Amino acid sequence: MFILLSALSLFMSGGEPVKSPKKANLQVDVQNVRTMKGDVYIALFNAKNTFPEGKPLEGKKLEAKEKSVQTTFSVDPGEYAIAVYHDENGNGKMDKRVFGIPKEPYGFSNNFRPTMSAPKFSDCQFSVGNSNKSISIKLN
Template sequence: MLYLLSIFTLFSASFSNPDVPKKTNLTVEVHNVRTLKGAVYVALFKPGKDFPEGKPIEGKKVDATHERVQTTFSVEPGEYAIAVYHDENGNGKMDKRMFGIPKEPYGFSNDFRPKLSAPKFGDCEFSVSDGGKTIRIKLDKISG
């Protein structure tokens, strides 16, 4: 009996290792997908990364099959920011006009709407707790 108790204690200790970071779910809902073609790209950034045009810590590609699409990241609790764009023509990149103005719909966490330049991380920053989080981002409708 003591032998079984020792094995159980050893077995359960391996599941509560404090050195292993806890992960939780971050669900991102992207609203206002205006054309049901192409794909929506969702880029996840941590502080100190080159937000929003640098390399994200993780990215997801979701087919644009509905006016609202979603994806989920498995993350450690902490601070994050998200940049999203809808690649309507399926060429795998954000098409831009003169002076770098986006041609395709885009959005950021906190539904931040930049005026004359790309947003800073702090403009779009949000926290994810141990209980996870769901955020919603509305794509800007681009005219022209």
């Protein structure tokens, strides 16, 4: 019995506790909000999500009441990409023209500007380490 208790106490106290990675704050500043109506949608993706059309890792909806809007995500260190659009008419979706060209302002991390097709994750990808990070996205 003594051996069993000794082994159990050794197992329970054994070594360093496993630490989860420290989360960092990712500050996102969306600039060039042209009209002070509707909402700005910000979608955070990691490599496991289908960028930019799939379900994001996390999304935020901010009221468009200033020329720029800011939000913060708490994230693990890793690779991310962000897609943003300004729903000016408040209908809850990105309005598009013929051939899927957006009617409403949009933007991507790295201020990537797609020409003929939607961007790839690698076009808009950025790294977040153990410390806080700020990025700026300009709507076009």
